[in-house]
Structures are given as structure tokens and as C-alpha cells.
Amino acid sequence: MDGGYTQKDVTEAARCFTGWTILQPQRGGTFSFNKRVHDDGEKTVLGVTIPAGGGQSDGEKVLDIVARNPATARFISKKLAMRFVADEPPATLVDRMAETFKKTDGDLRAVMKTMLESKEFWSQGAYQSKLKSPLEMVASAVRAASGEIDYAFPLANQVGQLGQPLYRKQEPTGYSNSSKEWLNSGGLLARMNFAVQLADNKVPGVKVNPAQSAALGLGSPEFQKR
């Protein structure tokens, strides 16, 4: 990772969280700290020493250390800018957002305000610069066609056909926020086919208003942008 941490930091942080568990996860689950399986020795995470005997507070300290690390301010600011501005957001914007993050102790409202008031956010280049993800494409198509959903499973399947099987991403990072992930022939054809099926009322579980659903509109290049 680019966050400036090592494998040692990973194992030390894991030691801090030993004993954190969930009670009856199948029934909703509540947090529980099991002291008996907690590693109570001294730990060092990102250069900060956590003294022995801290119990549950070890994990809480890790959260504080990570939240106040400058790499976190940059990481979260860049994620937000990638989501709302451009795949490769201007570094100057990310820097200003990270600065706000640090100054306000991680107030995301303030970070968003910095972004929304920036000239970069309102620039011509940022307008519709992103390709919708499959989930965004399917959801926006159903909304644009005034679709009424009886059961959503077939629609979720469609999202998978377009390349984003929900909750099935192998890596813990989740699906990419970059348009490149979605811009390929198979994905484009799947979008066009979905548009045709939806407009013809052939997607089970959802009924659209034919007057408001033009397959060509929903499958058009413009509709894929956001």
C-alpha cells in the first residue's frame, strides 16, 4: 500500500484488536470484547507505543492513530475527489481537501465543502467526466423509465452482467472508482442489451412506463456518463 505502513504495523494492529468480537452475529449481533483472548502485551503501531494492559482501549487507540495519520487525510480526500470530480483528480485539490481534513480533525462535511467550493469541481473538464458504474447505470435507467420494482433480484443480476456482481468483489478494496474499469466492449454491449430489455419490459421484477422508456436513450453514450 502507499500509506507508509509495513507488514509489522499490520500484525501489531491485529494484536490490538484481539478480543474484539460479535455476539450472535446471525441475530443482528452486538459488539463484545472478550478479555480472555486479548493479547495484553505492549504494541507499536505506526511509531506510536501502546502500553501493555490497555484491554479494549488498544483497538480504540489504533483507530485514533490511523484517523489522525496524514496518509489517511490524503487517502480519503483522494477517494472523494475521484468519486465526485475526476478519475485522476488534480493534486492541488486533493491537497487542499486533505488540509481541511487535518485542520478539522476529520470533519467530512468540511472536506466536502472544500471540494464543492473549488474551481476544479466546477471546471468544464470535470463535467460528466465519469462513466457510470454498472450499479449507477441500472439504477438510473430504472428511475429514468419510471420503473416500478416488484422484486429486485433480476435487476441485481443485471448489475452483475454489466460487470459488478454485488457483494462479490474478491478483493477487500471493493470495486474500482475509475471509469476505465467499466469502459470495454463486453460491458458496453451488456449496457445496450439491458437498455433494450428494460424498455421492452423484459426484465423480470420491474415494470417501466413505455412512454418514458426509449431503449436508444438508455443505451446511448450520453446516458453512460455522470
Add this chain to the structure above:
Amino acid sequence: MPTRRFFLRNSALAMVGAGTTPLWLERALYASDAPSQRKKILVAIFQRGAADGLNVVVPHGDPAYYKLRPNISIPRPTADPAKAADAAIDLDGFFGLNPALSPLKPLFDQKHLAIVDAVGSPDPTRSHFDAQDYMESGTPGLKATQDGWMNRALPRATGKVSPVRAVSLGPVLPRAMRGPSPAIAMQTIDSFQVRNAEASKQFEQMYMGAKDPVIQAAGRDTFEAVALLQSIQKQQYTPASGASYPRGRFGQSLQQIAQLIKSNVGVEMAFADIGGWDHHVNEVGARPSVGVLANLLGEYGQALSAFWTDMGDRMSDVVVVTMSEFGRTAKENGNRGTDHGHANSMFVMGGDVKGGKVYGKWPGLEKEQLYEGRDLALTTDFRDVLGELVTSHLGNPSPKNVFPGYDPKFLGLV
């Protein structure tokens, strides 16, 4: 009103004689190129999730392997028929195949399958995401690389270029194939069309006229490939020589790749992946021949073997290479599984491959021989394997451009 493209398509035959063949038609005609023009083909397979190389290619000659894995090791090869199904299949007296890979043993014996061991990416990351990213970009440690090694490896096009020159089976184009050279992703050959002829024509017009140049280029690639694949879609495909692909996405992917190659539509590079290798828990079941690893390896081995059978003589043009982002810990964990490690193994299969041998230097599994005291150390860089295939098989003269900042050392695999 008929569009210009519509007009061209309908007067295609007339155009051939006139010598002013439009580019898309030239590309479509690639399909009928003479067999002497057959190009070499590279098929890359990614095992996502970090396969446990030590239980795939078992170092049964190293006693440390059995000490580190008291519960989930694969037993030494045996002549006892009652126990053979749960023991490693010997390759060379030191290494053995997991018994679930028995379909691949004949290929090894016929010297068409080579194995490289203690191979991988030198980057120390144990993050699946980063390691896959590095292996697919071909630049370990460098996040900024925009394109993938397969895209850079495509030999410079001379004349006609097929729109399905580089093809990936799956819903998204993998990182390895992204880049300036056109490459396409498809779930199946059949689904690669707009299932409404009228809408297809109109969409084609819209995408060709799209204002965004990136979407326009993607649209152009798409509809050129659609036109080319139309003829294949009409044919019923039966694998040759009784080849039997396993159920599931991976077997289907390899079957589609075989069909594309045999249809002579100009495939030079293909990609497929198979996930589910992240076996932290219960990797091996009650016996070595059962459990999640055995099941997955069974599917994997049967698919590769079926591909070999189905392709027949055509394998003289093809090399299949497999990789996984990193290996797994040498020592088993407390849950009958293994955690994220370092070096792994790679398979190289093809008609012209110098197989029947396990390549690479074995670093040993004693504590002081392990990488960071826990993982199989790396003695061969994955770029040595891929670089050799790109150069000696595909004929790309500059592996250094495919793997920037690295000078691949060839092992003599092809």
C-alpha cells in the same frame, strides 16, 4: 436513410474488387487469411486470490515442508494404489503435483507442460489488490503504470489487424490487457451482440458519433468485433476429440478461447481468470483429495487438459501461461489454511514448450531460507517467464519495453 457504414457493408463484395477496402472490412477479411499467416498465440491465466503453490506443486523431497504443515500437507508419492489418490503425483523425485491435477500429468510426461517454481513478483506486498495490479501492469512496485503487460506485448501490427486480436473472457477488461492497443472483453461469444438488429444499427451510429473520444473508440472497437463474430455465433461448437470442459466459468472461458482460435478470426492474445484461491480456512479437507483446494484444482486441471485436447495440433501455435498474485505462508495457520505469502509456481503449456521439467532454483523451506522468516523465497522473477514468452514465442523483439525497467533473463522454456 442508410448510413455510410450500412452502405459499405451491403456493397462489401463490390468494394473488394475496387481496391479501396475500408479498414473495418479489411479487418473482417482477416478471418479468411491463408493458414500460412497463422500467428503465434499467448493465453494468460490468472488465479485470483493467491493460490497455495506449495500444495499445488508439492516439494515432497524437502522434509521441512512436512514439518511446517502437519495437518494440510500433501503426502509423499506412493506406489500403494490404495493411498495414491491422496498422495502427490511425482514429477522428478523432488516435486509432485497435487493429486487433483492428475489430468495434467500426461502433458508433463509428453514434455508439453513446464513448471516454474519459487517464482513471482519481487514486490513485498501481501495485498491481493496491489499484487494483482503489479503483476498485471508488469511493473512491481509502480502504481502509476497506466497500461498492462499484455497490451504492451502485442507485436507491432503489420497491415491488417483483427478487432479480436486481444480478447479477455469475462465481464470486465483485466488490467493486464488495458492500454492503447484495442483489446476486448466478452462474457461469451454468443452474448457479444446487441440482441435486436434494428437497435444494434442505431447504437452503432450513436457510438461512432459520440462526442467523448474514449467512448467513441470503445464503441468502434466493439462494433467491429461484433461484425466479425457474427459468423461464429451462427455455428454450433463441439469440442474436438471428445474434450470435456468442466462446468463453471473457467472451463467455459477456455472453451470459448479454443473456439475463437480455431475460427481463425485473428486472436493473438487471450486472457481468462479463475478466482477463489484465498484459502485461509480449511484449505484441505478430511483427506488431501477432498476440500476446497482439491475441488478448485480439479476444475482448473480438467479445464487446462480439455483445452489441450480440444486444440489438438493447433497447440503448436499456442502457449498457455498461468500466474497468481503471490504464494501462501509456508507454515499452515491455526484454521487448517494458509495466509498471504510470497513466491509461487507458474505453469507453461504448449506444443513448442520445453516441458517435462520443473524450472527455477529451489530456495528451501528452513526458517533461515524463508522470505521474511515465513514464506517461500523468490528465485525467479515472473517477468523472466513472461518476457521469454513475449519474445521467443510471440516474436516481440523488445521485452524491455513490455516490462519497463527490467531486463528479463530467459529460462529456455520455449
